[in-house]
Structures are given as C-alpha cells and as structure tokens.
Amino acid sequence: MRKKGFSVIGKPLPKVDAMAKCAGETVYADDLNLPRTIYAKLLRSPHAHARVLRVNPERALRLEGVYAVITGKDLPEKFGIMPATQDEEALAVDKVRYVGDPVAAVAAVSETLAEKALGYIDVEYEILKPVLTIEDALASTEESQRIHTWNRRANIQKAVSLEFGDMDGGFAQSDHIFEGTFFYQGNTHLPMEQYCAIGFYGPDNKLTLWSSTQTPHYLHRALAKVLGLPASRIRVIATPVGGGFGGKSDPFSHEISVAKLSMITRRPVKITLTREETFYVHRGRHPVKMWMKTGVKKDGTLQTMHFRSFLDGGGYSSYGLASVYYTGALQTVAYKLPSYKFEGVRVFTNKPACGPKRGHGTPQPRFAVEIQLDEIAEKLGMDPLELRLKQLTEANSITVNGLRISTTGLRECIEKVAERAEWKKKFRKLPFGHGIGFAASAYISGAGLPIYWNEMPHSGVQIKLDRSGGITVFCGSTDIGQGSDSILAYAVAEEFGVDPADIRVVTADTDLTPVDLGSYSSRVTVMTGNAAIEACGKLKKMLLEVAGEVLEVPADDLEFADGRVQSQSLPERGISFVECVQKAEAKFGTLGATGSYKPPKHPANYKGSGVGPTPAYTFTTAIVELHCDGETGEIKVDKIWIAHDCGRAFNPLLVEGQTEGSVYMALGEALMEEQIFRKSGLHKIPSILEYKSPTTLETPEIETILVETNDPEGPFGAKEAGQGPLLPVVPAVSNAVYDAVGVRIHEIPITPDKILRALDGRLKPVSVPDFQFPPPIKWQPGEGVQVPQKN
Template identity: 35%
Template sequence: MSSVKIEEKVEKVKEEFRWIRKDLPRTDAWEKVTGEAKFTDDLQFGPKLLYAKLKRSPLAHGRILRIDVSRALKLPGVKAVVTGREFPYRLGLYLKDRNLYAVERVRFVGEPVAGVAAISEKIAEEAVELIEVEYEELPPIFDPVYGASPDAPLIHPDLGRYPHADFIHPLPGTNISNHFKVRKGKVEEGFRNSDYIIEGSYQVPHIQHCTLEPHVAVAEVDLRGNITLWTSSQSPYAQRNLLAQSLGIPQSKIRVVTPYLGGGFGSKAGVTIEACLIPLAMKVPGHPVKLRMTREEEFIGTFVRQALRAFVKMGVKKEGRIQALEVKYYWAGGAYTEYGVNIIRAAGYSSSGPYEIPHVKADSYCVYTNHPVGGPYRGFGMSEIHFAIESQMDEAAHRLGMDPVEFRLRNALKEGALTLTGNRMHPTGLSDCIRAVASAINMEEKEKGRDPLKPRGKGIAAMWKAPAMPPDAGSSVFIKFNEDGSVNILTSGMDIGQGFQTVLTQMAAEVLTIPPEKIKVPAPDTDRSPYEWQTVASRLTWSVGNALLRACQDVKDQIFSLLSRAWGVDKEDLYLEDGQVICFTNPALRVELKSVVINGVRMPDGRLEGGPIMGRGMFVPPDVTGVDPETGQGDKPVVHFTTGAQAVEVEVDVETGVVKVLRGAAAFDVGKAINPLLVKRQMEGGLVQGLSSALLEDLKFDPAGRALNPSFTDYKIATSLDAPSHIETVVVEVPEKDGPFGARGIGEHPMVPTAAAIANAVYDALGIRLRKLPLSPENVFKAMREKRG
C-alpha cells in the first residue's frame, strides 16, 4: 500500500464518531408513547386461557399441619390445584433455600401455600378461599441483629444442607445465610493511631420497587411436556436455568419469552411468581395459565429491598486522614435469601465507601427474618451502606472542623490506591465528581435572609459501585442481516427503561456504518436469542456492548475475507462506510452490504461463495478472581467501579418536619457516554427515586408481620411535585480500558448517594443527625422535639 493510501486510512480512523456520543432519541419511544408496545398482560391466548390465584399464609412463621383442597377442586370451573407437597423442590440463584410453594412450614405473611387454576379470575379467587390450611404458630423474627444471635429460633434448620455458590458462606445452625468478611491492615492499631473516633448506628427499612407494570406471567405446557413461559422478567436465561434445575428437566424443554417490560429495578430479576405458575401449567397441558399480581400482592409477594441495621466506627487523624474503619452490617434478608445473599457480598467488598483507608474490618451478615423475601433493588445494597458511610463521613468532618467537601477529597480513592479488598483502583474521576457537585450548588455559600421557620441546608455524598456478579456472568450477541441490508441484533438483555436498546443500536450503527433506523433489537426469546446472564448490576452497556463489538467484528471479518478473495485485494485494505464496503487502494471497488450478506459474493471463476452472513460475539469478564473468605482480599474481585457524587439543598419546615429538596446536582464518571442525554436522564431519575426512598418510602409491618401499607394509598412514592425544581447533571468521563468505546454502567448509581446527601443537608439546616430512614415529617419532627428536650 502506498504512503498516500496509508495516510488516507489513518484519517478514516480519526474521523469523528457519527452515531455514538450523540443524543439520539430512544428507539422504543414511539411504541411506548402510542401504546403500540405489547406487554405480557396485553398478550392474547384465546378461549383455552386459565387464570391462577394463590393461597397465601396469614402467619409470619408456622408449621403446616394440614391442607385440604377438596372443596376447591369441586368448585365448577376449577381445573387444577397444587400444593408444596406435590412439588417439594427448592430453587435459588446463589443459595437453594426457596420452595415453589411452602413445604411443612411458612416463613412470612403472604407466602404461597397453594395455587389454583380456573376458567376465570373470580372462580380462582373463590377456590382459594375454599382451601383449608391448619397451622401451628412459631415465634417469628423481625430484627436481623436478634436473628443473628445464638438466642434466636431457627427459621431454616436445614441451612447446612442447602446447595450454594462457592463464594457464599452460610453458617449452619444459625439464621446467617451469608457472612462476608474484610480484614485489611490492623484495625485496632489504626484506632490507636487516630486522634478522633466517631461511632454511629443507622437503620434503613424495607421498601418496595413500585414498578408501573405489576408482575405478570403466562405458562403453557404442550402435550410433549415442553414449557413456554411468557413473562415480565429481567432474567430469561436465569429463569430457564433455575426452573429447569428445580424441576429436574432439561433447559431445552423450557422456552422463556419476554415482551416489553414496564420497569424492574431488580424486582423482576431471578425467579418470583414463575415458580408458582409452572406447577399449575404442568397439571393442565395444552392450556395457557396466567398469573397476574394485584398491587397489594406486589408489596408482599415479590422481592422487597432488604432492611439494614449498620454499626460504623471510624478513626481519623486531626489533619483529616481516615486511619481505621470498622463496620457491621446486619441485613434483614427476609424468609428466603436465595438472591439476597449476594447483596451482602456486594456490600462487603464496597463496605468502606470510595475511600482509601489503611485499616478496615468489615462484617456483612445476611440474616433470615420472617418478612417478605429480600432481593435485588436498584443499587444492590449500595444506597443502604452509603447512607451509613456518608453520614459518618459528614460527622467526622464536622468533628474535625473541616469542610465536608475537602474531607472527602482528602480521602477519596485515586488511581493506583489500594481498595479495602487489596486490589489497585483503576483510573477514576471520583474527585472531579465531588468538586463538580459542590460547585453546582455553591456548597461553601450559606443562603441569606432565610425564613427562621424554614431553615435551609446543603449536603453532599460520594459513592462507588461495582457490578455484583459471578466471574462467569457472560453476555452474547448474534447479528442477523435482512435482505435490504438492515440488521437485527439478537440479545437476551432487557430494556427495563434504561435505554439499553438505544445504546446497543448506536454502537452497532457506528461500527457497521448503518443508520440506526435500519437496526432492530427484537424481544428476547431463549429459543432464538443467545445467552445473557441477567439484566442486573448496571452491566449491559459494558458487557453486552463488548459482545456486540465482537459480533460486529465477526461480521466485518467474514465480509472482508469474501471480498478480498473476490477482488484480489488485501483484507486490511477494506473498510465500511455508509453501509458499503470500500477499498482503500482502489476506491472504484465498492459494494453495498445488502448485496453481500444474504447470497454471498461471485468469485472470479463464477462460483458463489458466502451465503448468509451472521455475526456472533461473546464477552465474559476477564481476570476476575475470588477473595479469601477469611480476609476478603483478592487480586481482582470486581471488574471495575463506577464512581460519582451528589449534592442537594433542602428546606425544612420546623413546624411540620417536612423536608423539601430545592435543588440537586449529580456527577458520575461513566467512562464514556454513548448517549449523553440518556446518561443525564438516568442521573435525574435516580436522584428523584433516591429522594423518594430517603423522604417517603417505608414498608411498615405490624407486630405479627403483616404489611400495614401495601397500596399506593398508604405507601407514598415521590411524584413530580416532590422533585427539585432544578437538577444539574455533570457527565465525567475517564475511559474504562475494557469498556466498549470506553463506557461503563450508570443505571443504578444515581440513586446510591441521595439519601445520605439529603440527611447531611438536613443536619446542615437543623444541627440534627438523623440516623434512621425515611426522613419523614414524623421522624424529623420527633428529632426536633428531642433536641429541644
């Protein structure tokens, strides 16, 4: 190749991106705005459709002495009834402790003990009422600290026999289903070398996900025993695998189809209602069976966010360096912790917050309680522990008489610093994020001329979060061309509102030089779409993005190999531009993709070679290692961290205790923003959702374990009226070395620091440190009364 042609090739590579790093509108916007999008509940199944309802436990803890379903079976229109005795199987993603239906004992109010399939929902509801269940009540546990003590009765006496992942560490003979430890340095020596020791305890309640779309699933078993499941799910492949293992059937006998999804936030990860539905469908082959949660059932019958009691002890030098940190996290995991045990692990390896601390001792316990099942929620434990850590950071700064921003900057992790698990921190824009949000709300300036009955305050909080996933959590992508040169991207990743399909479309358009409007991302179907671990952990842009780039490269390699033989040119001299293959050394040689990808290429001897082009790509996180179970130390226990910060200004009405967030600022290091507008919208939405959990949300229970507010009448979430009038967003970009175009995830992170930032702002306004969420008017007013004596 001549030097001129080499220069032309270099200039091509240097061209500005055309489709990525652009504010393209969401690819699914039209369907969702017009109502054209079909969700699971919209699917039609004809006259054979049956409806399922569940008989639920009225007790938080008890033995099942007798179940009589005879009256329900006699009711006209009832086609099937199932109980746990007929399907005594366990399932679990990380710890197999959960029954499809209760077997021998119930462990929370609302646990399914039987299921009914009937020709109408009304008849199914009547049949459920006819099922008779006799119980022997057992003492319940609602406090995780008590539950972890040797005095507590056992909720799962068989814990020692439950299969589990090798990175989960249950303690048989206790209620502790996982104990994650970190031991870095010598924590007692660190405290001895400290000038100040600050201690605090914090509480975070159970809350619900409150997705707009409730859980819905339809299952059908054909006459050969093949199962098809249409479901509102974040995890089609994980569901298929878990159900197959539990029922003892091959994965190939189960097909999972996931239409549009109306929000997830973790509530639709793993298996929830599907485990109850499949046994009913197996009893009525040829009939689709539909199970749809009522809003009340959503609050008690699906995952809730685990509650937390945190104890934090921090040692600092008078110049502002943190010397030692000791934390104990007691997580109220609920009746089954098959998914929740991994939250404890994630909280363990992030338990110090994003700070360089030489001496750390952390213990994170997942404790069985007799509340609804604790599972993944946006942030995966990070919002909860950051409320404790960032409140403690603020208190330490005030004790030292130091600016809270400066205190954080002095201790913030920087590239090359040792994390608490002993690995080196990768390049990060954490300090830039802290400075950006502090500047955005003028942290150093106090408001002039305030209303004395409505004092104002400003608060800041930083955060970090890594994808919480096993080392083999892979992603894969197929690329299929159509006759007109358009492309279908086949993946089993789900768009749960985060804009995943749009980002994937932009990346494919960039690499294949095809306009985004010629690219589709069909709904996942495990019979047709390739493997994806789960849509969780804010990892899809990074993980599926990498798989997509490899699939695109596979496409290019196939096409360039064919044309290099057909044209007699070097494969390296070919490139794509505007959906055409062009030759650097002979620009007259060019061909449109659509004429190559379906029927192949005519060779000089007249033969047709190639046929349909289909790309494939797979990505599994590289170099991830485990940790020592006694010390939590490892070379690379996580792939990377996304870091960021938020700051808010609040106004507190001292007569009512109402906290109003006036303005907010958010900055996160996303590596590289594939779609900057979507990134900013995630920052705004996450801040408002974090505000909701900080000020309003609390799933309350009576002393018997019954939910007191399982409806939007009594359980409050933030609306547009609660949102700040102004949210400033700052996109910080320190590229991720193994991210697609340098990108890393941002889906969950904007919710993580919000509660702590608001609590710190309330302290700035009132001089009162609130250590229990939510910061409701009642709790704030009580704290003010206590301060006044």
C-alpha cells in the same frame, strides 16, 4: 479502522422501542392473550410463621370451571437464585414464613372463579410465634424459633468477617476516632407493572413461560430444577418489563406455579398479581442497622475503618448471600483506606424476603460512610469536599480489599457538581431552615462473577447479516426500560456505519438468543456491548476482505460509514453496505457471527472476594439543596445536582434518564418510602396510596452532569449508569438537613417526626445488637493473583 469520531455513540437518539411504547403497542406480559387461556391465583398464608399441617383442595376442585389445584406436595423441589442457599418452595411444603407466603395455586376458567376457589381450599395451620426484628432473630436459641432448618445457627443466614491490612495499627495512629450507628429502613421497588406470567406446556411436551422477569436465564434454571424437566425442553421469554429495579430478578412461585398448572391442564395458564401481592413478593431493600468506627489524622486523612452491618433478610435467602457481602465490599473504592474491617450478618425474620433493589446492599453503607465523613469534616473544621478530595482512590490501583479500579472520574464529579451548585457560596452560609449537603459514591458496572460459577461467557451476542442488508442482533439481555435493546442497536450500528433504526434486535428468549445473565448489577451495557462488538468484528473482517478485493484498496484503508464501505484515502472508491454483504455472502456463504464477554479476572482470592469486583467502577457525586421547616419538620427539596462518571455516555439521553430515575428513587427512600409491618407480621401499608412514593410534586428539578473517563474495559469506553447515581443522594439529604437545621439524622426515611424529635433532643441514637461475629478472614493486598491492566 476507525479514523474519525463516532456516528452513533454519544448521540441523543431515541430508543429503538420508544414510539411503540408511546403508541401503546408494546406487549407486556398481561397484554398477551393466548387461545384457551385459563387463569391462576395463589392462596397466600394469613400467618407470618406457621406449620402447614394439611392442605385440602377437594372442595375447590368440585367447583365447576376449576381445572386444577396444586400444593406444596406437587412441587417439593427447593429453589432459589443463589445456588448455595436454595431454601424456597414454590408452594409451602410444611411451613409458611411470612404473611403472603404461597400455599396453593388454582387454575380456573376465569380469574374471578380462581379467586373464589381460593376460599374453598382448606388449610390447617399450627401457628408459631413470628420472629420480626433483627434483635429477636439474633437472640433465637430455641429450635421452635427457627424459621429455616438448613442454616447452622438459628435464624442467622450468613455471618461474615473480613479484615484487610492492620486495623488496630490504623486506630493507634489516628488523631481522632469517630463512631456512629445508623439505620437504613427497608423499602420496595414498586414497579408500575405488577408481576405477570403465562405458562404453556404444549402438545410437543415443551414448556414456554412468558414472564415479566429481569433474569430469564436464572428462571430457566429454576424451572428445570423444580419441574424436573430437561432445560432443553423449556423456553423462557422475558416480556418487556414494566419496571424492575431488581424486584423481578428472582425465580418466583407464581412463575413455577403457572408452568406446573399448564403441565397438568395442557392449557396456557396466566397469572397476574395484584398490587397488594407485589408488596408480599418484595425482594426489596434490606433494612440494615449499621455501626461504623473511623480513625483519621488531624488533617482528615483516613487511617482505618471498622464497619458492621446487620441485615433483616425476611423469610428467605434470595440474593442475601451477596447482599451481606455487598454491604461491606465497596467502602474502599471511593477513598483510600489503608486498612479496613468488615463484619456483617443477615438474619431471617417472618417478613417478605428482601433482595436486590437498585444499588443492592451498597446504599446502606454509603449512607453511613458519607454522613460520618460529613461529621469528621465538621469536627476538623474542613470543607467536606476538601476532606474527600485529598484522599480519592486513583486510576489503575488496587484497594486494600483487592478491588481493581481501572478509571475514576470522582475528582471531576466533585469539582463539577460543586461549581454548578455554587457550593462554596452556600455551604454553612444559608439561613436556618435552608441547607445544602454533599455526598459521593462508587458502584460496579456488572458483577465480576456469575451467580453460578463457571467458565462460560456472561453475555453472548449473535448477529445475522442477510443479503437484504438487514442486520439482526440476538442477545439474551432483558430490556427493563433502561434501554438495553437500544444499546445493542447503537453498538452494532456504530460498528457497521448504519442507522440504528435499520437494525432488528431480538432479545430475552432462551430458545432464540444466546445467554446473557440478566438485567442486574448494572452489567448489561458493558457486557452485551463488548459481546456485540466482538461479533461485529468477526463479520467486519469478512466484509473488509471482500470490499478490499472489489475496490482494490487495502482492507485497513476501509471504513464503515453512512451505509457504505468506503476507502479513506481514495474517497471515490466505495460500495454500499448491502452490496458488500451480498458479495461477502457469495464468497463465504451465509453470514453470521457470535461474540462473547467475560469480565477480567480479579486480583483477590479470599473467601468472599467474589462480591465487589467488576470490569469498571463508576463514581457519582450529589448535592442536595432543601428547605426544612423547624416548626413542622417538613422537608422540601429545592434542587439536586448530580455528576456521574459513566465512562462514556453511550447515549446521553439514556444516561441522563437513568441518573434522574436513580435520584428520584433515592429521594423516595430518603424521605418517605418504608416497608413496615404490624406485630403480627402483617404488612402495614400494602397499597400505592399508603406506601408513599414521590409524585411530580415532591420531585425537584434535577441537574445532571455527565463525566466521561473512557474506560478501557467498557464498550466504546462506557460504564454503568442505572444504579450508582442512587447512592450519594440519600446521605446528601441527611447532610443537607444538618446544614439547614443543625440536627443529624442517622436513619431513613427522614420524616418530619424524626426531625422534630431531633430538634427537641429526643431522637435516640440507633441501637445495634450485640453479636459475636466469627473470627475474621485476614487478607493483605498483594496476596492474590496479579492481573495485567488493559490500556
């Protein structure tokens, strides 16, 4: 029974793994060295699109010290993260679909020899014409141009069309209609740690795979499927991830290959990809072309919106099915829209597959929306903040596309960020070359539906209490640096009134820990936090019963605090936590409990309504102040203010860290990062030197403002912080450039050449393809199931 404030939640505590990381003691995948390890390398296709006619490993196998070579024939079973679109092969069976697509894998006594052996594998290709642009993919009609054969229309992975409310009526009622096209360039995660995996098929005929992965559970499923082993014989251990950002969320060729090579050689097989290879593995931000039309009243009230997205998916489906829906799902969450139509299409091209990068499919439309709103405000002579403030969505409301918003701190985010940045003093008042821009956004705290639709929990936590007073928390969640291990420790420490440093956390091991779906969609704090609280609740009930008996006070008078179980009305009565645990163990036997979490059901029931719902939305606002040189087009960002509605700051240091990191990553995307290719399909810049990303010198001061709304669905009120804060920064940069030099840039990265061309009137509008979308699925609010609100 909590009577006073929190003792752990909300405190700026160090992360539980912070000192190990500072001491160099954290064991990442490549730091693991098992006895008898041999090393693997992948042979990758030099062609963007080709049929594989023959792969002959004989010459490689003759090299002394080469133990095994596998090809597509050894692993013919297809896999992929989304159950409906499993179109990947661990090693190409009959076709390669991008430069870098793996064709064969070698295991040898040393990495050097494995590398050498690649040159002894003979591959015969029939080279096909690569498809490299969205336009060419949409125009593919001939069978020979098909990248995959499973999809209905050549090179179209998925086309969707959804209409909510009366869009035509909305435009008819509008006083002004705004139309624009936009392009959000693709970019990659660039985690500092390269991919690495170790497979060992032991003498017990069980497979263990260590990997730098964000999603051990889905990897577990893929391994079982492709290797044909019972899942119960496979153990996946996610090692501490040296940066993920979404890039380590798919099951990958290198993971499956080392497992298979170990099954053949019966030795641990290790693979560490080079930096160049990480650019080919990719799964990063989709390049997206967009068209957007918005109708407004004279006073700026939004009447309706029609949005189209064209996603360049690369060679495989990956998360694409979800990505295309995400480009359309969240437009309705920040501002009230009475009607809305979304049409989206994802195409296959002969480039590394795109997937989920921080914000997954939502930064692109947010870029378009927030720039167009800035243009609308300009045209109507309104302050862009006022335009937004008059039509924010409300708490406990349902959007036109059936998304339930529980809490919102967007108004406070707008007001606070404007105050700190002195918006009113600066907007449209700074001299030429100096500007300020604003944007807002909304994001999910975890996907409302699992990737494999079933009724099982999304997150499970198991807690062991032993007579030493020690608390061990087991959970499948994967710490990718965001601090999910610490979140578990804080939640459990808060519940039991102990120091988080006294809690042992065991995570991300499919043998030892209950399933958590993984570190994606900003789901971990909300879902593991709730599961942990539930597990603690079961144990606390036992502890309180015992303590109540011993202390002769009613259980609801007791609280857990300072390592004790204490009466609140009679302060002299209390026992230590350890003693309480021992008495409970004596009474009930060995102490352990589990907790689970499953998001609430969502209100909508149309096809595609599975993407967008979440336990709780977060809201963010950003103001960017920059200098833009009218002569050179160079941009120097002076400062970024960011306000984020995080529900409750579980640990303000960690929330700020996630926010600052998001701002940084957004700035890279806005100003410099791009995944670009030659006409042959070869990556132009697969190195850190050429793929520009911000260093300390390009990263400005970032001022973070945390807004707390205490969401009833969040553990202790918390919502996400890891992805949402990226979204508003990119359009805010574009809006600030307009304020500085008076040109609108509708595409990223916003490079000096684009600014100079725009200043000369030579920057052409983004072209979007002609495409006949399917007839829309129409849905009206209220057609779905009604879901009661939690208070």
